[in-house]
Amino acid sequence: MRKTKQRTKRKIGIGSCLLALTLLYSCQSMRAADEKVDGEPIYSNFKYSGNDKIYDENPLTAGQFYSPILQGCYPDPSITRKGDDFYLVNSSFVMFPGVPIFHSKDLVNWKQIGHVLDRESQLKVGTAGISEGIYAPDIMYNPYNDTFYMITTQIASGIGNMVVKTKDPQKGNWTDPIQLNFGGIDPALFFDDDGKAYVVHNDAPDDGKELYQGHRVIKIWEYDVDKDQVVAGTSKIIVDGGVDLSTKPIWIEAPHIYKKNGTYYLMCAEGGTGSNHSEVVFSSTNPMGPYVPATTNPILSQRHLPQDRSNKVDWAGHADLVQTPEGEWYGVFLAVRPNEKKRVNTGRETFILPVDWSGEWPVFEGGMEPLKPSIRMPKGVKNEMNTGAYFANGNFTFIDKFEGKGLDLRWIALRGPREKFVLEGKAGLAIKPFEVSIREQKPISALFYRQQHRAFTTEVEMDYTPRSESDLAGITCLQSEAFNYVFGVTRSGNDYYLVLERTEKGSAQVVAKEKLTESGKIKLRVQAEGDNYQFSYASTDSDYKNIGGTVSGDILSTDVAGGFTGSMIGLYSTSANNMKL
Structure with missing residues (x-):
């Protein structure tokens, strides 16, 4: 009887604790609605509006859609199809959750259905630099076991190359990472007609055989689908350096294998993900090679075109192909849209082109010509991208x-x-501040939206009272932990200030500050017109007032700050502010 009473008390105790925790969480979740907390900003009415001239000057006509299909930092696209369903993924580096995944029925109208890596057990990037983390994910459907695979390289926490799986991307539930026993980056899977599987990837040359800086190779392994592991001893170099080793090609990477009419085609990026970027293709009668380059290489590039061309698109490469159920081919790839000062603030974006594969080799239609803002749609498709039901592109407003x-x-x-x-x-939306600065390689309390246009306006309302000089909240335009702007409210003694701070190469400098008559509700705005950025504020019943004049967006450019990401606009809160007012 005593043991029964003890068990009953223990059950009541556990139940009481669970109830208390549930009530605590519920109260915390409602604080944004019911209670203003000093040191904790509440954001409302976020609005992002893009206004690029190229879309005004090039309105769509019947049968066209805009490319890029994913504007802003959505690089390294990979695509696969099951039946009528297309799925596309992108690199995400230290963004959390990681690897955004999109779904479409027609290659024109895309909807984000989630993220592949949405749990801490899958994504361990807590101390990684912004251009580390998840590189070049490849998504592939295997019809022999009705399973989707996402294989990638996680440059953090010693994970390296890894694969996750699911039966249904629309439901998510991707597995935890399975580490793979090989080095290098940019792995991709290929499932042959006979059910055999292979992995191809970028790697360094064998020890002692590196001929020049940037010399890389493409390797292939047999892959055991039952064990989810490469087969030891099966690795083989199938491309050494690139199309022509005598020209010292750099950074052969991002390989994909396709099979058409009994022939195996290996498509890779070559030249590095910059102004020399391109896409090249090889063929073989065996998945393990040898592979012979096409005489038409490169099949996609912008590097040979006049640098002063209008509406310039550049850095095109890192492509993946997919065939529609009707037999048409399309290719997704990354490229950039520099501003008037040749700076790349929107980062590497996802573009798409039709591919003509009526001959021996795949040919990107217009891929060697200056890329245009719109392309032809697949047959029988209606463009609904800006109806609100799908991921918008062109000029649009997000609220x-x-x-x-x-x-x-x-x-x-x-x-x-x-x-x-x-x-x-x-x-x-309340953002609880971490005692972490935006300049640290740690999780920060900031929520980010990608910059998707060269010309844009972002506005948000904030209700905030800092408790001390260590508190700050506002908005940020961020390229990395070492390159960013912070525009926020803080405190000095008994006074409240709105401050604009510029961080370049990790060194922070206050550009402008203005004393506020009171804390509380304030509207914040950032506007960009190419390289020119302006930060402004307003009370709830007044016009916007600029602080700091016009400042350069140079530090928000990939080619200035380095790395692989694009600029992002963040709602930021910290209790580790150290601005010198």
Whole structure:
């Protein structure tokens, strides 16, 4: 009887604890709606509007759609198909959740359905630099076991090359990472007609055989689908250096194998993901090679074109091909749209082109000509990208009122889950500050939206009272932890200030500051017109007032800051502010 009473008490105790935790979480979740907390900003009415001239000057006509299909930092696209369903993924580096995944029925209208890596057990990037983390994911459907695979390289935490799987990408539930026993980067899977599987990837040459800086090779392995591991002893170099080793080609990478009419085709990027970028193709009668380059290489590039061309698109490469159920071929690839000062603030974006494969080799239609803003649609498709039902492109406006309905999938954090600092409620979105600066390689309390246009306006309302000089909240335009702008409210003694800070190469400098008459509700705005950025503020019943004049967006450019990401606009809160006012 005594043991029964003890067990009953223990059950009541556990139940009480669970109830208390549930009530605590519920109260915390409602704080944004019911209680203003000093040191914790509440954001509402976020609005992003893109206004690039190229879309105004090139309106769509019947049978056309815009490329890029994914504007902003959505690089290294990979695509696969099962039946009528297309799935596309992108690199995400230290963005959390990682590897955005998109779905389409027609290659024109895309909808984000989630992220492949949405758990901390899958993504361990807590101390990684912004251009580390997840590189070049490859998504592939295997019809022999009705399974989708996403294989990638996680440059963090010693994970390296890895694969995750699911039966249904629309439901998610991707497995935890399975580490793979090989080095290098950019792995991709290929499933042959006989059910055999292979992995191809970029790697360094064998020891002692590196001939020049940037000399890389493509390797292939047999892959054991039952064990989810490469077969030891099967590795083979199938491309050494690139199309023509005598020309010292650099960075052969991002390989994919396709099979058409009994012939194996190996398509790779060559030249590095910059101004020399290109796409090249090889063929073989055996998946293990030898592979012979096409005489038509490169099959996609912008590097040979006049540098002063109008509406310039550059850095084209890192492609993947897919065939429609009707037999048409299309290729997705990355490219950039520099601004008037040749700076790349929107980062590497996902473009698409029709591919003519009526001859021996695949040919990107217009891929060697100056890329145009619109292309022809597949047969029988209706463009619905800007109806609100799909991921928008061209010029558009994105509005998020933060009404407690759950975060839009476009919002991401850096290095850690959003849920650890975001509280949603009917009155807005509260961001709990971490004692971490935006310049640290740690999870920060900031929610980011990718910059998707060269010309844009972003506005947001914020209700905030800093408790001390260590508190700051506002908005940030960020390229990395070492290159960013912070525009926020902080405190000095008993006074409140709005401050604009510029960080370049990790060194921060206050550009402008303005004393506020009171804390509380304020509207913040950032506008860009190419390289020119302006930061402004307003009370709820006044016009916007600029602080700091016009500042350069140079530090938000990939080719200035380095790395692989594009600029992002963030809602930022910290209790580790150290600005010198």
